[in-house]
Amino acid sequence: MTRLAAGCMTGTSIDSIDAALVRIEGTGLEMRAGFVRGVSRPLGELASRLRKLADQEAMTAGEIATLSREFSLAHVPALKELISGEKVDLIAVHGQTVFHKPPVSWQMLTPAVIAREIGVPVVFDMRAADLAAGGQGAPITPIADWVLYAKEEKHQGDVTIVNLGGFCNISSLPGQDETEDRDLPNAERVALVEARDVCACNQLLDGIARARLGTPFDEDGGHAMRGIFRDAIVDDFRAMLLRQAASGRSLGTGDEMTAMIQRHGGARTEDVLRAACEAVASVVCEFATGNVILAGGGTRNAALLRAFRERNRRVRTSDEVGIPSSFREAACFGVLGALCQDRVPITLPQVTGVTGPAPVAGAWVYP
Secondary structure, eight states, X not given: XXXXXXXXXOOTTOOEEEEEXXXXXXXXXXXXXXXXXXXXXXXXXHHHHHHHHHTTOOXXXXXXXXXXXXXXXXXXXXXXXXXXXXXXXXXXXXXXXXXXXXXXXXXXXXXXXHHHHHTSXXXXXXXXXXXXXXXXXXXXXXXXXXXXXXXXXXXXXXXXXXXXXXXXXXXXXXXXXXXXXXXXXXHHHHTTOEEEEEEESHXXXXXXXXXXXXXXXXXXXXXXXXXXXXXHHHHHHHHHHHHHHHTOSOOOSSSTHHHHHHSOTTSOHHHHHHHHHHHXXXXXXXXXXSEEEEESGGGGOHHHHHHHHHHOTTEEEGGGGTSOGXXXXXXXXXXXXXXXHTTOOOSOHHHHOOSSSOOOOOEEEOO
């Protein structure tokens, strides 16, 4: 059985809509998935309105409803370009996280407009079942990471997928040498997967860029690359990020970013950006062990990549293993959508803390 699934993701960086097409062979946990292509479109003026809502600024019900519809319609041209006339079996859309404090979480979306415009069933609200069952609803991608990376990547030792998004989360996948000599069913192999949210990443870096440079982000990490390593600033950022990592909670919106961003006002912008990159890499490397594969928008930041590689020689980007870093999350959602269609739970109790067996997830709308 072969399916084409489209996955869409807009992360906590609130910068673009990323859409990925994946080819699914087989069903359930026996499936294999391959990346076909991806499309990314900037959110434009929607970004500032979405960020306003995520920052808990006052908006009327009418403004929120209008924003949800316009944001959802913005997915349509990206999906049409992605699909390019092919027959797609399903679309999985994450929606924009505008609030996340379990058990309350909101991935804003008006999915019916996407289903109608594209003519394909849409699965959405994929965290809700886990939250309702007592879980954190996050991280949500570990099973998809296992399908995309662990099944195809012939590696010795553990591999850790690091998502350098607005917030950093990691999926720790067991190495082939841990499972290849045991005739384990896939359900038991997946039970060996671990994952967690770690700390802020682009949410911090982009916030500093907006506050100090007046730009959405530090393009390619150019300013950070010119920064000087300042131990005191690195240590200060690191302490705050470690507190996030130690909190044991899933990260989303409403975290202590404002206080972080406003610190060290007297220091050079380049030095502050360099320090933030060094602190993020330092904290994440305490949790990301073994062979590390970096993905997400942070891989475009040369200073952040340098900081990781200085701490771990076994760091590669997702591009190097055949899945473009910028489309890893969108590809994961395509896989998660197929699992939802197969009525396979997409979260792991050992990851989200869900009480009892993980529930079948996802709500569907049809054209």
